[in-house]
Amino acid sequence: MKEIALESLQLNPMTMIADDWWLITAGNEERGYNTMTASWGHMGSIWGRPGHGNLPTIVVYVRPQRYTKEFVDREELFTLTVFDWEHHKALGYLGTKSGRDEDKVAAVGFTPVFMDGTTGFAEARLTFVCRKLYRAPILEEGFCDREIVDAMYPERDFHDMYVGEILKVYAKD
Numbered sequence: 168m169k170e171i172a173l174e175s176l177q178l179n180p181m182t183m184i185a186d187d188w189w190l191i192t193a194g195n196e197e198r199g200y201n202t203m204t205a206s207w208g209h210m211g212s213i214w215g216r217p218g219h220g221n222l223p224t225i226v227v228y229v230r231p232q233r234y235t236k237e238f239v240d241r242e243e244l245f246t247l248t249v250f251d252w253e254h255h256k257a258l259g260y261l262g263t264k265s266g267r268d269e270d271k272v273a274a275v276g277f278t279p280v281f282m283d284g285t286t287g288f289a290e291a292r293l294t295f296v297c298r299k300l301y302r303a304p305i306l307e308e309g310f311c312d313r314e315i316v317d318a319m320y321p322e323r324d325f326h327d328m329y330v331g332e333i334l335k336v337y338a339k340d
Contacts (some may be wrong), residue, residue, distance in 0.1 A: 204262030
């Protein structure tokens with residue numbers, strides 16, 4: 168993997184997230200890691216620091232029962248990894264199995280890469296290394312469209328939202 172400038176990316180976040188999916192991964196070699204597939208998220212910019220302008224950010228959503236949430240909550244950093252379509256079946260597996268029950272990364276044959284204090288995968292086309300800036304629960308009372316609540320949250324297991332600053336981007340060699 169080689170580091171690339173964020174400004175050089177040419178991508179469509181709508182298809183990359185919703186259609187291609189990505190992995191949310193947190194943890195490291197020393198303390199362990201876990202990953203999950205996601206098809207919800209956002210890319211853009213928000214907030215800023217004096218003299219630096221707006222921060223490049225990624226927003227991800229994790230349900231409370233997901234094992235990966237423990238790792239995202241514990242760690243300062245997380246990665247978002249994007250794969251070529253040939254790995255879609257593996258991403259489906261990683262999204263339906265729990266790391267509590269098995270080594271699901273080994274089961275799909277992915278190779279963890281420990282970098283920058285967090286974890287990515289050698290097979291990824293792109294890896295975004297992010298630092299958590301903000302976490303907040305999605306609240307039922309915040310929904311203006313009640314149909315979404317009934318359709319997406321019949322168990323009322325609302326996601327936590329995480330805003331991460333994009334620190335680095337890596338592309339597959």
